[in-house]
Amino acid sequence: MSNYHIETKCIQEGFKPGNGEPRVLPIYQSTTFKYDSSEHVGKLFDLTEEGFFYTRLANPTVDSVERKIAALEGGISAMCTSSGQAANLIAVINICNAGDHMIVSNAIYGGTINLFAVTLKRMGIEVSFVNPDASLEELQKEVKENTKLVFAETIANPTLIVTDLEKFATLAHNNQIPLIIDNTFATPINCRPFEFGADIVTHSTSKYMDGHAVALGGVIVDSGNFNWDNGKFSGLSTPDESYHGMVYTRDCGKNAYITKARVQLMRDLGSAPTPNNAFLLNLGLETLHLRMERHCSNALKVAEYLEKNDKIAWVNYPGLKSNKYYDLAQKYMPKGSSGVISYGIKGGREAAVKFMDSLKLAAIVVHVADARTGVLHPASTTHRQLSDQQLLDAGITPDLIRMSIGIENVDDIIADIEQALSSL
Structure with a gap:
């Protein structure tokens, strides 16, 4: 294994072409x-x-x-x-x-x-x-x-x-x-x-x-x-x-x-x-190091915006200094945690659904962690098989919205959230 920095490993590791062989990893x-x-x-x-x-x-x-x-x-x-x-x-x-x-x-x-x-x-x-x-x-x-x-x-x-x-x-x-x-x-x-x-x-x-x-x-x-x-x-x-x-x-x-x-x-x-x-x-993988930097910086800015918005009941993102897990995140992930944030809308489940349906840039998707901003209501989708007690044990409340912040311009992401909140 080389001593390259991890950013270089994203590009250079794995495939080592020989003389006259394809520079890019082929599909066998x-x-x-x-x-x-x-x-x-x-x-x-x-x-x-x-x-x-x-x-x-x-x-x-x-x-x-x-x-x-x-x-x-x-x-x-x-x-x-x-x-x-x-x-x-x-x-x-x-x-x-x-x-x-x-x-x-x-x-x-x-x-x-x-x-x-x-x-x-x-x-x-x-x-x-x-x-x-x-x-x-x-x-x-x-x-x-x-x-x-x-x-x-x-x-x-x-x-x-x-x-x-x-x-x-x-x-x-x-x-x-x-x-x-x-x-x-x-x-x-x-x-x-x-x-x-x-x-x-x-x-x-x-x-x-x-x-x-x-x-x-x-x-x-x-x-x-x-x-x-x-x-x-x-x-x-x-x-x-x-x-x-x-x-x-x-x-x-x-x-x-x-x-x-x-x-x-x-x-x-x-x-x-x-x-x-x-x-x-x-x-x-070749662009993972670049994308993670943007995912994390965008997510932090969105979390900080939501934390100041009076229509938001709570915000959960490990990069916020107010977060319960901020110190652990700094210990294990000093460069950033991820692009995923969760938060609750004042008004509970009904308000959360209306807010999500009003988003235009962010899509409602049963996926997370890709280049595009996506949003989901876990309690009624990915975690709907769990009992009420299992949901509570896992920290999933009825108003919880999971938003995966993409690598778009963060001002556009925030503007989309803002217009959707204005519908409430």
């Missing part, structure tokens, strides 16, 4: 690859040779993007998936089996809550949801003998709660289990969780990494720092009879975690990204 739109001998293909399956044999497991375009993202996060390896949900699912079941338990912050995306609380429960994996603001002593009480991991988001979607990464890392490591952090909102431009003790990082690359709302995707990145051979993770440290009896910790060293995820779970679940989507993701 092929499901399979040709070899001259059966022996060579056999070595590929044995992982004794590097190469590509089937795009579900590996593809040159996807591989280049994986290398770039690993470099951006400061990890040793990465595996792209078809969506962020697939990334979180595989990241967890790569080390959790039926009968295992995990500790999860309750301030996470509603779809992830459903994945863990409903689908994983049906698979026999128990989940304890915890308040991320709880003390280390309180969190420790949730740990069980069969607890296998701790999971949280850097910045919670949509409540924007900032996780104390070092506190959660201490909880995990005191109990010899890994910390998995979903770093989607912050991106590695604003926060690199491995530097604060995280062991695995996930992303929905459909958000800021892609940046243009054109390509679904996810990624899992391994720090290479966790000791999977500590006796708690038999799936990694005992023979896998479905893959030649391979012992991942013995045969793959620091790459044990990602190798198992790829040759066992990606093989069986098939949640592979397309080469075309990987190509589009790479284009987004």
Whole structure:
């Protein structure tokens, strides 16, 4: 891995063209690859040779993007998936089996809550949801003998709660289990969780990494720092009879975690990204550092405007000095948090709906974190499957509006908000 600054890595890492080869990462739109001998293909399956044999497991375009993202996060390896949900699912079941338990912050995306609380429960994996603001002593009480991991988001979607990464890392490591952090909102431009003790990082690359709302995707990145051979993770440290009896910790060293995820779970679940989507993701990554700077500066100006407007009941943005999580945001994300803000309109849910319907530049979309300003009412959309108690636990009130501030001219964004507020 190079010593380039992260801005340079966004452009230069991943794909290294040779003499006379394309300067821009090509799309290898092929499901399979040709070899001259059966022996060579056999070595590929044995992982004794590097190469590509089937795009579900590996593809040159996807591989280049994986290398770039690993470099951006400061990890040793990465595996792209078809969506962020697939990334979180595989990241967890790569080390959790039926009968295992995990500790999860309750301030996470509603779809992830459903994945863990409903689908994983049906698979026999128990989940304890915890308040991320709880003390280390309180969190420790949730740990069980069969607890296998701790999971949280850097910045919670949509409540924007900032996780104390070092506190959660201490909880995990005191109990010899890994910390998995979903770093989607912050991106590695604003926060690199491995530097604060995280062991695995996930992303929905459909958000800021892609940046243009054109390509679904996810990624899992391994720090290479966790000791999977500590006796708690038999799936990694005992023979896998479905893959030649391979012992991942013995045969793959620091790459044990990602190798198992790829040759066992990606093989069986098939949640592979397309080469075309990987190509589009790479284009987004090349400008990630520029876009995040504009997203954050625009969001701060919009948040400051809303904080002074008498039609706004409250504003939540970690970049505001008045925000409860300002100090944590400054500690973990001194360059900015993200372009997402949340706020409430005086008049409650009815006023919020009228306001959103009156916006002209900002579109009502079930998406977040792309170049265009978008708005959503989470309680009735992305989080509508949650119970009233789950909504309250996740900090989602009936009047909460989530606005993803784009990279347009900020004066135009504020003017749009102003005209919509004038309709109330």
